[in-house]
Amino acid sequence: MTDFFYLIPISLILGTGGLILFLWTLRNGQYEDLDGAAERILYEEDEPRRDWDGI
């Protein structure tokens, strides 16, 4: 069992990474227009998203 202890910090680091990523997407406003995001993926024009830091 103790041989596998190195897995614990790895899993914690991965989990923390996920948490930080989620908090970043939250701050970045990616959950502010969920309906719109679902529609926008269907647009034909594939223009790069203009820099938009929050509505």
Added chain:
Amino acid sequence: MSCCVPPPVFAEAIAGPQRVGPAADEILLSSREVDKGVRQTDLSVPSIHCGACVQAIEKAFGALDRVESARVNLSTKRVAVRWKGEAPPPLFATLARLGYEAHLYETGDDGKDPALGALVRALAVAAFASMNIMMLSGSVWSGADAATRDVLHWICAGLTLPTLLYSGRVFYVSAWKALRHGRANMDVPITVGVFLAFALSVYDTIHSGTEVYYDATVSLLFFLLIGRTLDHVMRERARTAVKGLARLAPRGALVEQADGTREYLPLREIGPGMRILLAAGERVPVDATILSGSSDVDRSLVTGESAPAPMEAGARLEAGTLNLTGPLTIRAEAGERESTLAELLRLMEAASGGRSRYRRIADRVAGVYAPVVHLAALVTFLGWMAVNGDVHNAVTIAIAVLIITCPCALGLAVPMVQVVAARRLFDVGIMVKDGSALERLAEIDCVVFDKTGTLTTGQPQLANAEAISAETLALAGGLAVHSRHPHARSIALATGDTIAVAFTNMREVPGAGIEGVLNGAQYRLGRADWALTRPAGTTGTVFARDGDLLAHFDIRDALRAGAREAIQVLMAGDMPLEIVSGDEAVSVDAVGDALGIANRSAGVMPGGKSARLAALSASGRRPLMVGDGLNDAPALAAAYVSMAPGSAADIGRNAADLVFLRDNLDAVPQAIAIAREASRLVRQNLVLALVYNAVALPVATIGLINPFLAAVAMSASSVVVVLNALRLGWSFPGRSSHTALLPAEATA
């Protein structure tokens, strides 16, 4: 997927030559500077409903000069436009051309909700911690040796402490507030349980014990936070959606200074005695007297009268009335705070009836439940002390009781259902202010309607278009299109968009009608006694050539779409109905007869309306008030629960518990049906949660539950409650517009 064509025709777009939307000054006033030289204007466009709308609007705005960027938010139905320069680009005209009606969205706050952000962050941290602790606890319970177990326990403790401090704040603060006021709410046992469990677990970890409660405490916080967040999301969404609708009072007015210069001043700077220039189509900003000019004034939102009244110099205007036909110079008689609105606000405060006395189901359950949990834990502790006198053992079991009975599923039982119900209502265009409104709506036993703007559209419509020859109608439409008078608009709307009649010498006579010359003949459209030289035995609105009658227009305030069906559904559900209107008896009787509502009263003042609602409440009834006007606002506040259409005066919308955004009156029976089903599911959920506790409590009391089982059982019961809530709406196939009321016994 629905689509956007044909664009809705609305009155603003028909009255072609006139300005569309608020004045440039008002747009400038409400915009905010986001960057050097770049301003942002937020518009609320309630009719955005699909991806094609998003694309059309963003493209049209992108093509405008000086527009930096435009982004549509489909969820909130708002557009954020960034533009450069001194004057705003023609935003409203562009939207009108596409067929969208827009309103300026309040600035001041930037649309972010700090409380929600804090809740979601707390939830995310709790989710992370509970996942990892569960994983580690899993290995402990699958049989780790003593040394490994202690290491894992220490890691769990390290994860739990910051989570408790960060994610649990919302509960500690609420529990502390309740305790300070000498009350006990659900958060008190949560806080006590969480801290005792953590303290005991740390003690056991230090002494290399086998049973620790890290997993249970953290997953408890996680599930409870889900409930809190959902509750918050629901209230916030409705609030912002309603906030984005049209304001009744403009943000400012064009003031003429003593030296003759004109300046656009924000509303709060306008004081008594100022001279204000009021163009046709603008709302009166504050209570005022007309100095010069004459016009027709639409007072329907303020008094409930459906017909516009002609007004001349010397007449008093209430704030919020709409100047229709002629420019006016008015003198402010009061500031913003002292206007008619203030009087209504006072009435509303005095009236707030049913809702202040109402205690939410969750609070009522908590009031009983919290003392029971504390008592059970205490009795368990004393009982085990008496049995074997082992303090550690007694405390462990008492904490197990506290944790297992912690109202995890109970905390989810109500908000989960209400969030699902609010989502269903949102899909059919109905906003709910909060969960308590849903609970109250399920309990109503009679419905009181306002007439103008609620049962009717508040927009007059031409009733006899078929009886008039197309040629005459087109001529009349050619004149009517140049007027803002609601009767003229109804004629213009009836003629469609083939209007290309070139009248000359066109002139609008406020209070009378509009006239013009074509091929040497003079045409008049307006009141019979003005347009006709020889009395033709007709009153109302006529169209005349050189004083001879060409056509008589039968213009009525049409019933709101779906009014008949909605009333039928309500009557089929044995719901007593009543009309209380500020309009004159003739029009009230016409609407009452058309809908089959016998119980009606006309000419009721705002105070009288709220008195009627108060009388109903006093006699033990639970009335639902549906109304839109300023004059309804006190009654909306006095009712047990209230609904207003999205077209209502903003003060009325704020007073109402529910706001329906689509024109169809079907919203009323639909909302009641969904509220009743939600109420049934809430009760089922409470029973499910309590049954789980009733089973778990005795097992925990005799000390047979271990912490891991407690955590698993707690999660399982929460999931069951959530799944049950998701059943809401299954019995409404395809969200049809005709929904029968559920039997009332479901709410008993």
